[in-house]
Amino acid sequence: MNEFNKITFRKSLIDWYLEEKRNLPWRETNDPYKIWVSEIMLQQTRVDTVIPYYNRFIDIFPTMEDLANANEEKLLKQWEGLGYYSRARNLQAGVREVVETYNSIVPTTRNEISSLKGVGPYTAGAILSIAYGKPEHAVDGNVMRVLSRVLLIKEDIAKPKTRKIFEVAVTEIIDSQDPSSFNQGLMELGAVICTPTSPKCLLCPVRDNCTAYYVGEQNNLPVKTKNKKTKALHYDIYVVQNDKKQFLMEKRAETGLLANMYQFPMIELATKEADTIPLLDIRYGIHFTKEIDLGPFKHVFSHLTWEMNCFVGHSTEDSLLETCKWLTIEEIKEVPMPVPMLKIWQAYIERGN
DNA sequence: AATACGGGGCA
């Protein structure tokens, strides 16, 4: 009978981690601020995607004071393309709180650090264990996958309350001597060995402690219910130029999807056949003359899809909307835009005037 | 408990 042994599990996991861990930029520091930045960026985002963003971010905002004093547009520009932009705003709010009320020292208790904007149960445990060496659980998707197999936990990991089961489990088995390597070892194992599909069990350092492997259930775990389909929204998008070689751009609302990011004027299609050019007049105060059809664009978000038709043309009138600006090509490079708008802008630039 | 919130990579 195979029986889980936390003593040998810890040793196998940590020895493997210390030997095989990838060299990642945030593993070269103990600065709680830099660990914090990395953990926020890594939320729902792959390591390879984060690396260049992290390096650039630390280069531009090397200290909490630098980030606290940054203006939001510059901050969002650094986050451009990374997604979940409220992470950036919440990070700055949290950092400002630490600068102002914690004397620029990242708190060392779960209660205090969890009160910071954008710091949930996972991030709190990650910072406490990695930066401060505290034996705190840090349960993310990797940890739930790995432990669901190792401990044969069949609870649905899509359900919120299931995370608590894994937090209790980690609290029970965590290595109090090196909680940083233990937590990061679990995540590293999930990332490179104990993968969602085709786990590499023959290379796994904790195979002897894996109950799922012992009973041949590793490919059936974790149990996770599926989420529902995304719905599609249709838009007409307009790249509008005036006679001063400026382009009309609009700042999105300060809450909701892509908050405070910049976009070209866009009008949702209620019915597919409708011509939205007259609406440009009403909603944006411009008289648009269509010249080029840039074609269809499609962009898939996690919960919805944008299907867009994009047109280029001129307007002779100035927009009066508070949320709109006429920007030159050089100025457009400075404002934060979501990827669908970047794709449209790139297509326009590559097409040439 | 469910939903909103980006974007990219991979089978």
Next chain:
DNA sequence: TGCCCAGTATT
């Protein structure tokens, strides 16, 4: 296509 990713805030 659909799933997954070092999740959190809001309702």
